[in-house]
Amino acid sequence: MPELPEVETIRRTLAKHLPGRKIEEVEIRLPKLVSPEPERFQALLRGQSFSSFERRGKLLMIHLQGLVLLVHFRLTGQLIYAPQPQEEPPYTHLVFQLDQGRLFYADLRQFGWLELIPEAALASHPFLRRLGPEPLELPFEDFYRLLQRRRRLKALLLDQEVIAGLGNIYVDETLFRAGLHPERQAHTLSEAEARKLWQVIQDVLQEAIRTRGSSVRNYVDGEGVEGTFQEQHLVYNKRQAPCPKCGQPIAYAKIAGRGTYFCPRCQR
DNA sequence: GACAACCTGACC
DNA sequence: GGTCAGGTTGTC
Secondary structure (H helix, E strand, O other): OOOHHHHHHHHHHHHHHOOOOEEEEEEEOOHHHEEOOHHHHHHHHOOOEOOOEEEEOOEEEEEOOOEEEEEEOOOOEEEEEEOOOOOOOOOEEEEEEEOOOEEEEEEOOOOOEEEEEEHHHOOOOHHHHHOOOOHHHOOHHHHHHHOOOOOEHHHHHHOOOOOOOOOHHHHHHHHHHHOOOOOOEHHHOOHHHHHHHHHHHHHHHHHHHHOOOOOOOOOOOOOOOOOOHHHHOOOOOOOOOEOOOOOOEOEEEEEOOEEEEEOOOOOO
């Protein structure tokens, strides 16, 4: 589900409500999602209050007092704040009872994870340590250097160690807008092609954040609200639809292990 | 690089 | 029944 724009939207919506809110109790119904083990997870969080909300790639980082709660949503994770009593979302696995309202973690496919670590351990955390640069803070010159590898664009851009935050939707959408074939070898791009790709990544991510992310399946933000960037998708999930540029049918193929949508005529 | 694994559900 | 799904990790 959530790629960079979605996690950023979740971060912003939670940051509107939660700083200062105190955790009174944590209910854990699916122990495998949390670390350390549930008893310790609960004990550490009880009495803590939310401080600031940060993001790295697709990872949400929630600061408390000397601790950080890392949340990775994987495909179907949701973190939803309910200020007033309300029915909990389907597939709720964690409930944080707060001094005002509740925070739900729901996850249909149960692939997400929440890990509580000391703030001092952030920099050396194995997941964070391996993440590549933030695409929206990446100068073109650095991006161009990342492309100098013998690897297909689709695989390269999906690799979180190369660049952190793009997922299947945004890779397909940016490659289409840049007119680049997903199987094109990255190192064969001219500087002009690379610059176009860099610019398109900036534009698409910013526009997707502005429109609060893509809700194609079950993504909602920290208030339970859907995004609208899916209305601006040009190829993702549009197999056989006419290409918006040339009218030829959009192709679908498995590339780098992922379902990939592209126009074989416009993308070279 | 390909593929299976982790889960549940939607769709053909 | 089969295939696919916004992610990541481990195995060959």
